[in-house]
Amino acid sequence: MGMATLDSAQPSERDVTTADTALEHVTAYLARHPDPAHTVRVVVQEDDEELILPRAAVELLATVLAHMAAGRGVSVVPAHAELTTQQAADLLNVSRPYLIGLLEAGEIEHRLVGKHRRVRADSLLRYLRRDDQRRREAADKLAALTEEMGLYE
Template identity: 35%
Template sequence: MAGPAETLDTVLDEHDAALAQAAQRCLMAALDHPHAAKIKLVADGEEMPAVELPPKVLRFMADLLGLMGQRQPVMLVPQKHELSTQEAAALLNVSRPFVVKQIEAGRLPARKVGRHRRVLFEDLMAYQQSLRRETEDALQALADEGQELDI
């Protein structure tokens, strides 16, 4: 792995996407047994040991395979991962100075490490959600005003 945040940025071709969908269906079928404490994965025709996984792990893998089968990009980020202001800006698709202004205004939580600011990934995602809500509310207000004015 290259770093704490991993991106599967290669788009799967049709064959690999179909394999991911088939694997997802197999995992979901295995998960249909609600009383299973563990599920064993066995390699077919090879001398490899079986792997036992808890159902929660398999559900996560099935969800991941489902996204891959739909050829959607996937990014795995540890829950407490910290980002630089540049990384945060790239994820929000805004400039780094904008992120710094949001931090200084108290709208985006961050901590200082020496002279650098670090933003928790989960705080950044919460901030992004609040921006989306504000945008949706503003659009709804404009739509309501347009209806009142018969526009």
Template identity: 40%
Template sequence: MTTLSPARALPSAAEVALARESSRTLSAYLQTRAETQQIEIVDDQGAAHPVRVPVSALRLLVDLLTEIGAGNAVSIIPIHAELTTQDAADVLNVSRPFLVQLLERGEMPFHKIGTHRRVRYQDVIAYKERIDVERNKVLDALAEQAQELKMGYE
């Protein structure tokens, strides 16, 4: 079973600066049609070790560095991961009891392992995308109504 690592602290100023620089440098090598790229890792003795990586992994690394360069802490979760109710609630930024209510109302699929509920990460993300679309529709309707009523939005 895949578990989420505990929340990391925000990156330090030095990590942010280094991540920005690394992201810019690596992104120049994403404009390739090759399926792999070779990078070098330098060990403590200064010896370089070449490593071939898929370009898709290099893109992910650039995305990761870009987020850290913006001062964000980052977590990577496999799409097929199964989350506890607390982990799923954390992804949605809701309380665990609220998430359990969503599950029991059938708004998101889940299964049980013994007495414990498990939710697939991709189902949590699909739910989040669905409610974000609904939320944006309501916000658009409210903005349109405010414009019609000339409430200062033009």
């Protein structure tokens, strides 16, 4: 299994503006064509060349454009890619020691290669989804408690 390289595209001011405009068009197109089996035909303006893209790729492109429009850099990592603990920590925006604690607690699946830990990108994404769900549930409970106590106005 190969190690992932995390190349990041950092948007310039011009890229942010272009991404914002493109995002409006892409999301509007996807909303008008909700069929998940639908492929997307893209015409390149300079030479009228047609590209046929899977809808999933265009949905991923919309996500990339949204991040770029917000001025954030973007990295694309295949789900099966193995990450070093530092790469995984960087993607979670946590320290490496904190990530090691998550690995040792069984929160994120990993394997040992010699004495080095490797984290599959899909394991990291599963952890993020579970963590997001826990946070939403905690926020919902807090909101309900606040309302129950009459503090919510």
